[in-house]
Amino acid sequence: MDITPFKANRARLLEALPPASAALVFSGREQFRNRDVDYPFRVHSDFYYLTGFSEPDSTLLLIHAEDGSTHSVAFVRPRDEKAEIWTGRRLGVERAPDVLGVDAAYSGEEWDAQLVELLKGVQQVHVSFSDSAYWWPVLQPVFAGLKKHIREGVEPPQALQDLDRILHEQRLIKQPWELAHLREAAQISVKGHLAAMQAAPRVQTEREVQRALECAFYEAGGDDLSFNPIVASGANACVLHYTENGAPLDRNALLLVDAGAEKAFYAGDITTTFPASGRFSAEQKALYEVVLAAQHAALAQVRPGIPYDRHHQAAVRVLTEGLVDLGLLQGEVDTLIEEKAYTRFYMHKTGHWLGLDVHDVGAYRLNGAWRPLEENMVLTVEPGLYVAPDDDTVEAHWRGIGIRIEDDVRVIAEGYEILTHGLPRTPEEIEAWMS
Structure with a gap:
């Protein structure tokens, strides 16, 4: 897969984000159709536009730091030999940085702990308000974890912003x-x-x-x-x-x-x-x-x-x-x-x-x-x-x-x-x- 256009899309989005801000984009989850049968999975279009990747339960984090530097991080499903026998191969954490062209990758199982560290110094977090039912419960423990570091001088994000306003204009x-x-x-x-x-x-x-x-x-x-x-x-x-x-x-x-x-x-x-x-x-x-x-x-x-x-x-x-x-x-x-x-x-x-x-x-x-x-x-x-x-x-x-x-x-x-x-x-x- 040629990741060049997807990296370019990320770069344009990062440039549009204000300093000291981050964006989170989710790939989506598999959905049950009826007993033991899933609907065919179709990746969220925003996520694909920024990654070229189509596995479920994956998240992209983009950070435009206060000093102007930018960082891209992927959270993906870990390799699981037994699960892959039944449902197909996974990219895995180890290969994700090279395949997706991101700076770092973590297992989705490390979400809370890693995101608390990664969002230190971020003042605004951008997510799609169209997916608010997913984001609110997912982010709540992360923000709570950030607040525990206030005595260390960490200021938790003060605002949630709608990413659609920026990203969807880019896609148009x-x-x-x-x-x-x-x-x-x-x-x-x-x-x-x-x-x-x-x-x-x-x-x-x-x-x-x-x-x-x-x-x-x-x-x-x-x-x-x-x-x-x-x-x-x-x-x-x-x-x-x-x-x-x-x-x-x-x-x-x-x-x-x-x-x-x-x-x-x-x-x-x-x-x-x-x-x-x-x-x-x-x-x-x-x-x-x-x-x-x-x-x-x-x-x-x-x-x-x-x-x-x-x-x-x-x-x-x-x-x-x-x-x-x-x-x-x-x-x-x-x-x-x-x-x-x-x-x-x-x-x-x-x-x-x-x-x-x-x-x-x-x-x-x-x-x-x-x-x-x-x-x-x-x-x-x-x-x-x-x-x-x-x-x-x-x-x-x-x-x-x-x-x-x-x-x-x-x-x-x-x-x-x-x-x-x-x-x-x-x-x-x-x-x-x-x-």
């Missing part, structure tokens, strides 16, 4: 090696969606489409799924996070597939919507073309310096105009937008950050205002329309149609780069591919 702007992983994850995800589109006309259930999708992910070199796939036939697509994926395919309906592959811990995230039969009905095609036009309008607003929310507003306007033209909404477009009448049919935003997490980290607003886009941010662009199956305010032929179109997009100086290129997107392209 992607580096070249991260972009390479994201492109790979995106193209593996494309292959899965193409396989799902070709499978749909010849299988009977949502689960069979999911199976074709996931098989293509792994055959193309994917490491894992980015999230639980959504394979939603007909009205199931109107449930935004539908994951049961067990219903029979409705041959007369659309099929919405929202899924992505993970490569080197970086996520792909695509939504395709297509007719299970391979042919759109007139109503399905009309609504689909509105959503596709909304995505094009949103993409036109993706470029450096444009406030983050601008692409969402562009999509909302096109969707609202389309809903009026098709008779699903009545009234003046500006008034309908101001009153948010469109939210009956479009109830989510037009995207999110993408990276090590499928809903990646980083603030969307700065000082109360939507932040401007910057080069090498990566986001999804995903407008949709969903007509509830029981919405008796619209004609019956519209009911139960759910459509979303989602691509992964990098902000570049000239505008945007679509990482998930290669998918058929127009109705004509989709029908040709599926045939």
Whole structure:
């Protein structure tokens, strides 16, 4: 493993920490699924970003001392011959400094005693407040131990700070090696969606489409799924996070597939919507073309310096105009937008950050205002329309149609780069591919 980029990430974080401060990042714990079965372990993204290491029960400590010097320390699981026979090899304390490029390593069993020594002289401790339920009980005995040294002139830390504010801003702007992983994850995800589109006309259930999708992910070199796939036939697509994926395919309906592959811990995230039969009905095609036009309008607003929310507003306007033209909404477009009448049919935003997490980290607003886009941010662009199956305010032929179109997009100086290129997107392209 090349640890150079991870050491560089640590160096940037240490530089951002004030003197006399420390940061602690945990890799996560294995979680029980049911008796004698664990969920597959997936390392905490912050920890991986700073170490390139993916074992559970590991902690990284970074110290920016008052004199300006910096130190990195890893707490890892000790080698255990019996445990390793059952659950796999461990890095161990002895190899950790060389493999991870840290100054020192200790067993997690030495946590309290070693941390009391290491935090002497530290005034602020930074941890992720998102993980506060883990950190408070873990740090309590350490701080209590530090207080025992007050008569020796030791001043315990006086403040806990949220590390997310610093580290997640760092993660938001992607580096070249991260972009390479994201492109790979995106193209593996494309292959899965193409396989799902070709499978749909010849299988009977949502689960069979999911199976074709996931098989293509792994055959193309994917490491894992980015999230639980959504394979939603007909009205199931109107449930935004539908994951049961067990219903029979409705041959007369659309099929919405929202899924992505993970490569080197970086996520792909695509939504395709297509007719299970391979042919759109007139109503399905009309609504689909509105959503596709909304995505094009949103993409036109993706470029450096444009406030983050601008692409969402562009999509909302096109969707609202389309809903009026098709008779699903009545009234003046500006008034309908101001009153948010469109939210009956479009109830989510037009995207999110993408990276090590499928809903990646980083603030969307700065000082109360939507932040401007910057080069090498990566986001999804995903407008949709969903007509509830029981919405008796619209004609019956519209009911139960759910459509979303989602691509992964990098902000570049000239505008945007679509990482998930290669998918058929127009109705004509989709029908040709599926045939």
